[in-house]
Amino acid sequence: MRIAITGGKGGTGKSVVATALAAYFSQNKKVLLMDLDADCPNDHLILSIERKKEKNVYVMIPDFDFSKCIKCGRCSQVCMNNAIVSVKGKNPILIPEQCNGCGACAIACPVKCIGESQKTIGTIYSGKKNNIELISSDLKPGESLSEFVVNAAKKFAEPKEKDYDIILIDTSAGTHCDVISAVSGCDLALAVTEPTPLGAHDLRLILELLKILKVPVKIVLNKSTVGDKKLILKIAEEYDTEIITEIPYEKSIVKAYSKGEPIKHKSIEKIAEFLGRK
Amino acid sequence: MKRITILSGKGGTGKSTMCSSLAVLLSRTKKIVVVDCDVDAPDLGLCLGVKDKDYQWNPVETSYKAELIEKKCIHCGKCRNICKFGAISWDNEKKQPIFNKLLCEGCGSCKLICPVNAIKLVKVENGKIGQVKSKYGFNIITGQLKIGESGSGKIIILIKNKAEEVAHKENAEIILIDSAAGIGCPVIASVNGSDFVIAVTEPTPSALSDLKKGLKVVEHFRIPYGLVINKFDINEEFSKKIEKFAKENNIHLLGKIPYNKEFVNALVNLTPAVVWNKKFEPIFEKIIKKIKYFA
Numbered sequence: 001m002r003i004a005i006t007g008g009k010g011g012t013g014k015s016v017v018a019t020a021l022a023a024y025f026s027q028n029k030k031v032l033l034m035d036l037d038a039d040c041p042n043d044h045l046i047l048s049i050e051r052k053k054e055k056n057v058y059v060m061i062p063d064f065d066f067s068k069c070i071k072c073g074r075c076s077q078v079c080m081n082n083a084i085v086s087v088k089g090k091n092p093i094l095i096p097e098q099c100n101g102c103g104a105c106a107i108a109c110p111v112k113c114i115g116e117s118q119k120t121i122g123t124i125y126s127g128k129k130n131n132i133e134l135i136s137s138d139l140k141p142g143e144s145l146s147e148f149v150v151n152a153a154k155k156f157a158e159p160k161e162k163d164y165d166i167i168l169i170d171t172s173a174g175t176h177c178d179v180i181s182a183v184s185g186c187d188l189a190l191a192v193t194e195p196t197p198l199g200a201h202d203l204r205l206i207l208e209l210l211k212i213l214k215v216p217v218k219i220v221l222n223k224s225t226v227g228d229k230k231l232i233l234k235i236a237e238e239y240d241t242e243i244i245t246e247i248p249y250e251k252s253i254v255k256a257y258s259k260g261e262p263i264k265h266k267s268i269e270k271i272a273e274f275l276g277r278k
Numbered sequence: 279m280k281r282i283t284i285l286s287g288k289g290g291t292g293k294s295t296m297c298s299s300l301a302v303l304l305s306r307t308k309k310i311v312v313v314d315c316d317v318d319a320p321d322l323g324l325c326l327g328v329k330d331k332d333y334q335w336n337p338v339e340t341s342y343k344a345e346l347i348e349k350k351c352i353h354c355g356k357c358r359n360i361c362k363f364g365a366i367s368w369d370n371e372k373k374q375p376i377f378n379k380l381l382c383e384g385c386g387s388c389k390l391i392c393p394v395n396a397i398k399l400v401k402v403e404n405g406k407i408g409q410v411k412s413k414y415g416f417n418i419i420t421g422q423l424k425i426g427e428s429g430s431g432k433i434i435i436l437i438k439n440k441a442e443e444v445a446h447k448e449n450a451e452i453i454l455i456d457s458a459a460g461i462g463c464p465v466i467a468s469v470n471g472s473d474f475v476i477a478v479t480e481p482t483p484s485a486l487s488d489l490k491k492g493l494k495v496v497e498h499f500r501i502p503y504g505l506v507i508n509k510f511d512i513n514e515e516f517s518k519k520i521e522k523f524a525k526e527n528n529i530h531l532l533g534k535i536p537y538n539k540e541f542v543n544a545l546v547n548l549t550p551a552v553v554w555n556k557k558f559e560p561i562f563e564k565i566i567k568k569i570k571y572f573a
Contacts, residue, residue: 008319010459011290015484039460040287040491042484060362080342080385097466102362102385141494144431144463151364173289173459174318176423176430180380196545198294201330202319205425212426213380226542258513260483 001278002167004183004215007192008202010173013222013247014192016257017271018170019046023262024272025166026131032164034157036182037172038137038149044127045260049134051125057137057152059101059145060116066091068113075105075114100145122149124156133160146178154181166275175209183210188278189217190244190271195227200235207239217241220271223249245270279445280573281453283315283472285496287488289459291480292508295541297456298325298550299562300476305416309450312412313441314420315434315468316458317405323420326412327548333408333420340432341404342384344377350396351375357388357397380426405433407440414550417444430458434467461491469496474573475503476532476565481516486523493529504532504572506565511536530572533565 005018015037022033022043035043044051062075062084069091076086083098084105096119106114121143125136137153139146161167171182183189189210193199203219210217219236221229224246236242247253247267256263284293284300294316301312314322323333344365353373357366365381366388368374375388375397389397404427408420421437423430438455445453457468469475475496479489489505496503505524510517517534524531544554551558 009289009321010319011288037460039462039465040289040484040488042288042487045483045487078386078390080383100362100383100385102383102387103360104385104387104390107360107387107390139462139491141461141491142466142498144466146460146462172462174316174430174464175425176318176464177428178462179318180426184380196542197324197548198321198545201321201324205319208425226539227546254512258482258516 002169002186003275004169004171004186004189005192006171006179006183006189006206008173008175008206009193009199012192012194012199015042015046015170016263017190017192017220018168019043019262020268021271022047022132022168024268029131029165030163031132032157032160032167033132033134034153034167034169035134035136036150036153036169038122038139038146038178039172041136041138043170044134044136046262047129047132047134049127049129051127051136054124054126054156056120057122057124057149058118059121059148060103061096061099061101061119062094062105063115063117064092065113065115068111070111072110074108074110078104078108097142097144121145124153146172147181150178150181175205180213183215184213186215189215190220191217192220192222193232194223195221195229195232197231200231203232204235207235218244220245220247222247225249244274279451279453280473281455281471282474282476282569282573283455283457283469284476284478285457285465285469285492286459286478287461287492288485291478291485293456293478294322294325295545295551296478296506296508297322297454299552299558300566301326301416301454302414302550302552303559303562303566304452304454305414308452309448310416310452310454311441311445311448311450312416312418313437313453313455314418315437315455315464317421317423317430317433317464318458320420320422322456323418324548325545325550326414326418328410328412328418333410335406335408337403337406338433338436339401339403340436341402341427341429342399343379343382343402344384344388345398345400346375346377347396347398348374350394352394354393356391356393360387360391383428402427404429407437409440419444431463431467434464461495466495469499469501472501474569475501476506476569477503478506478508479520480509481507481513481520486520502572504530504568506532507534509537510534530568532568533561535561
């Protein structure tokens with residue numbers, strides 16, 4: 001079973017829930033935890049797992065052979081990311097940060113003077129502790145192709161999946177391509193939210209996305225003792241789902257969290273029980 | 279005019295809380311425009327008492343999707359393996375491509391490889407841009423990515439252009455920009471072109487790790503920046519560690535904000551912290567003073 005932990009808003013406690021569940025399940029199950037928040041992966045910090053590098057993630061960016069280039073500017077015309085600047089009569093200039101490696105320029109070049117070169121955009125790490133194996137995606141700062149790193153990590157983990165009893169996927173905040181890549185193909189998503197107008201606003205967005213992706217979802221209400229729970233109940237009803245657990249804002253939890261330890265709490269056991277019935 | 283962007287790496291460290299309070303205080307003496315660049319989950323308006331329905335919205339089209347013109351397709355299969363984004367699968371019965379709209383980046387590679395022009399790129403409405411005058415007197419510009427669509431970065435560029443336009447019209451002195459969590463394409467688009475960055479963090483190992491990645495992006499663009507430690511007292515020991523990190527790396531510490539349930543109450547009541555409780559004013563005034571010094 002593949003469970004995604006997502007939520008829309010940042011800082012609602014996705015990694016807290018993902019790591020707490022991983023730690024709980026690892027008492028009697030083999031857990032594969034995929035940290036697919038490539039921008040800011042933190043699960044290894046919370047679980048104190050030392051990561052070792054598995055491989056770099058590359059995209060292929062154009063490599064011009066200027067001896068063949070006829071300076072026609074076609075490559076620049078077809079680039080939808082404005083990554084190639086072409087001035088009449090001059091060699092084209094690539095802006096590597098803008099390039100998403102789509103390869104359209106190489107197809108369009110009439111003299112086939114565009115080859116490919118590798119650009120590193122991130123790294124995949126792995127680590128083990130007790131019954132948990134962690135696969136961690138990590139975007140290189142300054143690069144923008146988070147979803148490529150997410151997809152590469154997913155692909156790397158795929159052959160391992162059969163060896164595990166449960167697969168937990170921690171996603172980034174937001175609703176765009178890296179989250180879409182991370183939650184696609186999951187059997188269930190847990191939307192972690194908080195009872196504030198901001199939490200509610202972003203919960204609606206992620207529920208809308210999960211509906212489009214046809215991934216069933218349940219809500220985990222974090223920091224349940226601050227704010228107004230009614231905001232979340234209303235949305236849960238609207239999207240025909242439910243709050244399966246409430247994690248209170250308690251000193252012991254905040255303390256564990258701020259130290260960077262997985263939290264232990266009966267609200268986490270409740271999620272595990274729910275998943276166990278599935 | 280100065281463009282000041284708030285960034286954090288990690289989500290939920292208090293960017294929007296920070297931004298709303300700074301906006302209210304800055305606007306008392308200066309003409310400002312406030313921008314929410316978190317188009318995935320735009321919350322800044324809520325912190326300033328603005329709801330989605332209050333904005334004047336305009337749809338934007340910054341994304342393209344590939345579409346098949348069936349009658350032109352000669353079933354050659356050249357497009358089959360060209361897509362780098364995995365958006366093309368093959369219909370074995372009809373012997374023609376199937377485009378997955380969620381994965382299509384609109385790059386046009388398939389269109390270019392097709393020998394008979396049977397693939398076209400169609401512009402899609404992938405979001406909207408909103409503008410509203412807040413009750414505190416300044417304009418807020420925001421955007422919202424359509425759910426399931428791609429192209430956050432390009433929407434952010436349009437939002438920032440709009441903000442520039444409004445700022446010039448109003449002779450604004452400051453554009454205050456709230457960015458998304460993370461360090462990827464939306465954050466890069468937000469930070470690019472800024473004069474100063476305020477990095478907001480909290481005393482947790484996760485937040486510090488994300489902060490370091492975020493700062494690498496800022497350094498990549500060679501933008502000066504300063505640091506604010508939010509909720510510093512939930513782990514004072516770790517806060518000291520962050521302060522030490524700042525000192526060792528010559529990072530200006532702009533301020534430290536204590537944890538207080540009143541910040542949550544302010545949020546729940548859709549009111550900036552400094553308006554909800556005046557006792558927060560000096561904390562943010564102090565930060566503004568330092569920003570003025572460094573920016």
